[in-house]
Amino acid sequence: MSTNHETVPFEEAMTRYEPIIGLEVHVELGTNSKMFCSCATAFGAAPNTQVCPVCLGLPGSMPVLNRVAVESTIRIGLALNCDIATWCRFARKNYFYPDMPKDYQVSQYDEPLCTNGWLDVTVATDAGPQVVRVEIERVHMEEDTGKLTHSGGATGRIHGADYSLVDYNRAGIPLIEIVTKTVVGTGALAPAVARAYVTELRDVMRALGVSDVRMEEGSLRCDANLSLNKPGEGWGTRSETKNVNSLRSVERAVYSEIERQAAVLDSGGRVIQETRHFHEDTGRSTSGRSKEQAEDYRYFPEPDLVPIAPSRTWVEELRATLPEVPSVKRARLQSTWGINEFELATLVNAGAVELVEASIAAGVDAAAARKWWTGELLRVANERGVELAELPVTVSQIARVEALIADGSLNDKLARQVFEGVLAGEGDVDVVIAERGLAVVSDDGALLAAIDEALAAQPDVAEKIKSGKIQAAGAIVGAVMKTTNGQADAAKVRALLLDRLGVSE
Amino acid sequence: MSSADADLIRQPASVLAAAICDGEVSSVEVTQAHLARIAEVDGRVHAFLEVTAEAALETAHLVDEKRKSGANLGVLAGVPIAVKDVLTMRGVPTTCGSRILEGWRPPYDSTVVARLRAADMVILGKTNMDEFAMGSSTEHSAYGPTHNPWDLERIPGGSGGGSAASLAAFEAPLAIGTDTGGSIRQPAAVTGTVGVKPTYGGVSRYGLVALASSLDQAGPCARSVMDAALLHSVIAGHDPRDSTSIDAPVPDVVAAAARGDVRGLRIGLVKELSGDGYQPGVLQRFNEAVEILQGLGAKVVEVSCPNFDYALGAYYLILPSEASSNLARFDGMRYGLRVGDDGSNSVEQVMSLSREAGFGAEAKRRIMLGTYALSSGYYDAYYGQAQKVRTLITRDFTAAFTKADVLISPTAPTTAFKIGEKVDDPLAMYLNDIATIPVNLAGNCAMSLPVGLSPADGLPVGLQIMAPPMADDRLYLVGSALESALTDKWGHLLIEEVPNL
Secondary structure, rough: OOOOOOOOOOOHHHOOOEEEEEEEEEOOOOOOOOOOOOEEOOOOOOOOOOOOOOOOOOOOOOOOOOHHHHHHHHHHHOOOOOOOOEEEEEEEEEEOOOOOOOOOOEEEOOOOOEOOOEEEEEEEEOHHHHHEEEEEEEEEEEOOOOEEEEOOOOOOOOOOOEEEEOOOOOOOEEEEEEEEEEEEOOHHHHHHHHHHHHHHHHHHHHHHHHOOOOHHHEEEEEEHHHHEEEOOOOOOOOOEEEEEHHHHHHHHHHHHHHHHHHHHHHOOOOOOOOOEEOOOOOOOOEEEEEEEOOOOOOOEEOOOOOOOOOOOHHHHHOOOOOOOOOOHHHHHHHHHHHHHHHHOOOOOOOOOOOHHHHHHHHHOOHHHHHHHOOOHHHHHHHHOOOHHHHHHOOOHHHHHHHHHHHHOOOOOOHHHHHHHHHHOOOHHHHHHOOOOOHHHHOOOHHHHHHHHHHHHHHHHHHHHHOOHHHHHHHHHHHHHHOEEEEEEEEHHHHHHHHHHHHOOO | OOOHHHHHHOOOHHHHHHHHHHHHOOOHHHHHHHHHHHHHHHHHHEEEEEEEEEHHHHHHHHHHHHHHOOOOOOOOOOEEEEEEOOOOOOOOOOOOOOOHOOOHHHHOOOHHHHHHHHHEEEEEEEOOHHHHHHHOOOOOOOOOOOEEEOOOOEEEOOOOOOHHHHHHOOOOOEEEEOOOOOOHHHHHHHHEEEEEEEEOOOOOOEEEEOOOOOOOOEEEEEEEEEEEHHHHHHHEEOOOOOOOOOOOOOOOOOHHHHHOOOOOOOEEEOOOOOOOOOOOOHHHHHHHHHHHHHHHOEEEEOOOHHHHHHHHHHHHHHHHHHHHHHHHHOOOOOOOOOOOOOOOHHHHHHHHHHHHHOOOOOHHHHHHHHHHHOOOOOOOOHHHHHHHHHHHHHHHHHHHHOOOOOEEEEOOOOOOOOOOOOOOOOHHHHHHHHHHHHHHHOOOOEEEEEEEEEOOOEEEEEEEEEEEOOHHHHHHHHHHHHHHHHHHHHOOOOOOOOOOO
């Protein structure tokens, strides 16, 4: 096994070679039950607690197809501009492996449900954004396998392990495999195109609501195929890089594989058709299973299931449920919210787009909605390791806080404390304000008393202000805010202070 | 065994059910009589792999209590039954006649077993079979052969030899079999009993350990046509757990069995299922039966199904292909036999050693055939061609059923052969199913019923009736008419002539 780390720098490699990429993306569907039985699909349950005779492949058990999984697949196919088959079947993919309860995987082979689609992705270039159309070969359904954990041994792989444990909770979870046609002619953009494609695909899945598409939990997995050839020459031998577990890694995997294959070819070597294992820490891959002798999966039609024959009426009904295409939606939001691509990307990456939209619909100003969701709330979500949408705060609560800020009852600092209380489960906005006593101090008398006290404590500052150094006012305002526990409107304090000292701006 | 017990075990299931329902006899008494019979004769017959005496008596007791409470009972409530060891039954060893499943106790009931329980039937135990239902003699059971009660030196047919022998030995009044290429019908033929392969999808396959998924079908085994009909009505019907199960009303097989009428019916003799290879004694009894049917008012016509000649070849590609995949899960990882797990072998080696030790010769032969037939580069020539033949056979049936309401043939070309006679000659063994296989390939239904003893050897001969898909009632209409004519002629059912064990 080669762990040869010799590489040719990317830019140099691109002067001699053209890359061809192909991406296979697996998406775990977010159905409530598994593909062929009624077992739950929750992530993180104790091992082998979400299993039954069917997903354990016990002798005699038989699969029954989950209608929602078919529905989701058709919607994915439609969103990716695919043709939807009028009749297709499942096939058995036969191979022995301990994570496979039946030693075959129910999949689709020569009769996929969706074929011939495309997805446009945008990549940044020196000459501005460029749209690349990635053609989709097929979208098909298959069942996930169990999950192996290998104990002992140096590599954490099955060979050399002392023992291995199998968790069949994942076995039978519906998977969608989306396979691109070969993507040619992207040149040095290949790594960026790969990343943009997976990102766009993730956004499409998210918009469809068919999967939570979390790469770190494996609900979206990407295998990157790559070959290099010299311009004008035939295609090279491809490698397939697996274990690519983040969007960033998709780009890095393609990038580093170009560097590696270029080195192999430069030295007169031959690229081996193999599966490679990507390492997040080093950004490099190591050789895995050789595919030189293609494994014979002995596919044949699954006799325990009947064909899927989606009626055209059903397909059109599903088409009507499709959400706005993410790229179109992004363009619309950028213009209506008056934000740039980067700001939108921040919202998208935070999973905040829908929340901001909902907040605006609830009456919150667009800028304020973005500020809350990508600021304080995102910070808390990250801290808790949850999605924004999972935070126990509602858009109507944000609207209420904003209204209170507008009428001067709250300031920013107090508003943050209100959310802190709401997120801690102390109750609704007004309850938290009352319980924590967070209302802005608006009694001029109380504020003037605090101002006088501060001026007395810092007579030198008072003199400075009087002599026209108005920027020194901050020290007094700060002191007042401190004595009022932040519950004053800073602008108002400043105005009162200047008035008190008979200074004008 | 008391004379009362001796009387009970010879009764038809329908009579036992009525007697239990009327309180003339208790289910416990009936069950005890059969358990006593099993204890008495099964050492010589070896129909059972597992006798669940305690559970059976418990169920029988509950049925008796239920009857006393005045609750409604099903048509076969309290009647004992034997179940082929290929159907899962919660907590009871299910071996499929194989070493590889030794010790496995399924955590769930097959739908057939669940329906037997729901009908308050009393399950006596699990019956012997060729390993994973591969065979025509029950000699391929890893637990030793079953003996034919008509002659203990002969085979009881297969793969469901245990179920058929349990009936002929009066160990059970009813049994469940499964039929992939004739495994209900051929054992019925050679043991003088009645067996039905229902329409594919008529009886749920959920919990039936698959040999060839597109061919397997569970069905009733009995000593009379009416008993088979009653059992058929209990186990048949749509099951949402089996995607290939037919969602339509079950044909009224009981009414058809009660009516038993062939007047005006067109009965087709299949030209290709006769002649060379069929013993003269078998053909003689078959021809006599045809004359009887004619005498009862049926119109007999000859039909040709030319593609039946390729049925055996197609079957021995499709069955091994599906079997090679279905049997892959027996790898020693999760249940059953595990060999070589001593820390010195890799997971692949443990899988390989377990399968080597756990499967018998016939299972290995078919796994290898199927693996080859599905291989890249061979698929089209073998599996693909076989599927085309299958389509042609279905068309032959469709055409034949425009000329005839039912088709008939001998069930098997020969009577029961001697144990050991063909066990080393797979091709000779495979020929036993030449007449029964077309029905499995086409997915329609068929029955075998006894039509006499061959003059050559005094052993039972079976006649096969075949009907279109979901016309299972026609099997019973014809079978019942023929059975009553024969019973009138002999003065009793043929099974009464079985020698005392």
